[in-house]
Amino acid sequence: MAAKRGATLRSQWLGKHLRELRETAGLTLKEAGEYLQRDASTVSRFEAGLYPARTSDVVALLDLYGIADMHRREGLIRLSREVWQSGWWDAYSDDMPLGIVHYAWLEARAEKISSFDAMVIPGLLQTRDYLEAVIRAEDTEAPEEQITRWIEFRLERQKLLSTDAPDFSMVLDEYALRRMVGGPETMRHQLAQLTKHASQPNIEIRVLPFSAGAHASPDGSFRIFELPEPYAAVAYAPTPAGAIYAEGEAATKLKMKYDRIRHDALNVEDSLELIAAIAEQTRLP
Known part of the structure; x- marks a missing residue:
């Protein structure tokens, strides 16, 4: 049976982190979307956990937001993978x-x-x-x-x-x-x-x-x-x-x-x- 996607705890956690990083960087949803070549509403759905961000998008956003700390980067990248993994x-x-x-x-x-x-x-x-x-x-x-x-x-x-x-x-x-x-x-x-x-x-x-x-x-x-x-x-x-x-x-x-x-x-x-x-x-x- 295929796993349901959407607003799980995992996607909500990931979205919360991405929103906080964007706001700390002083960027708007539109600016983040333009960097990803997506519209602002897609980034908004990422941040709300309604549609979990793919790992490639998370990596790009971490670069945009200037996150150089490897421990923090690895934690969020790991989380982005877990969002899409199915468990029993x-x-x-x-x-x-x-x-x-x-x-x-x-x-x-x-x-x-x-x-x-x-x-x-x-x-x-x-x-x-x-x-x-x-x-x-x-x-x-x-x-x-x-x-x-x-x-x-x-x-x-x-x-x-x-x-x-x-x-x-x-x-x-x-x-x-x-x-x-x-x-x-x-x-x-x-x-x-x-x-x-x-x-x-x-x-x-x-x-x-x-x-x-x-x-x-x-x-x-x-x-x-x-x-x-x-x-x-x-x-x-x-x-x-x-x-x-x-x-x-x-x-x-x-x-x-x-x-x-x-x-x-x-x-x-x-x-x-x-x-x-x-x-x-x-x-x-």
Whole structure:
């Protein structure tokens, strides 16, 4: 299946950089277009991410804007290539909201992911039975074929943990561990899976216990993706109306919230003891 093109996070990032460089150089859209032998509206679409610039155009614009720093040039040229490269997630573009496709790309590109989960276990660590129960509960009217595609997509995402995985730091609200998703057997297997993943050197799992009281994110879950240059850190927050992505000051504020929540959470050893205790309680009739 051909990947969809258009305003992806990748093309928007590239466009943002190109706009900032043009403005710093004191050039107009018309002047940049004339240099490329294109019209101003095409350059405007590049900068908006509506139509991603080809690598040859990016190289020409970097020359025009006087960007001599090789590290910066190489980063933007690499980004221009990635804009046009297809990943496994692009095959799901017709079946998933675009925000979720963006999310899978961020996961695959991140060097570190910091995650606070208040309601359910994060998708990368879900067992198949658990994730299916979550997906079916989220949309009870979805056709079976669509459910199957959503399940496939989440399982495909989980392959990240068996390859060159990023550092993954997470805090789970105790509520997420005690919510009986899929029934007792499903939860026992899910809690066992958490303990198994906690043994991986790149994964840190902490629990925010009920006893911690009020915390820094009463409105719910969020993630912080720390990415290689030239990308900025990206914050993600799920909502019933769709995903929200933020950069800059908003991402910094959420990172500070995460640090406060992590500080209030149990340490890793105590967190695993609590997970084990909840799993044992789940075994009781």
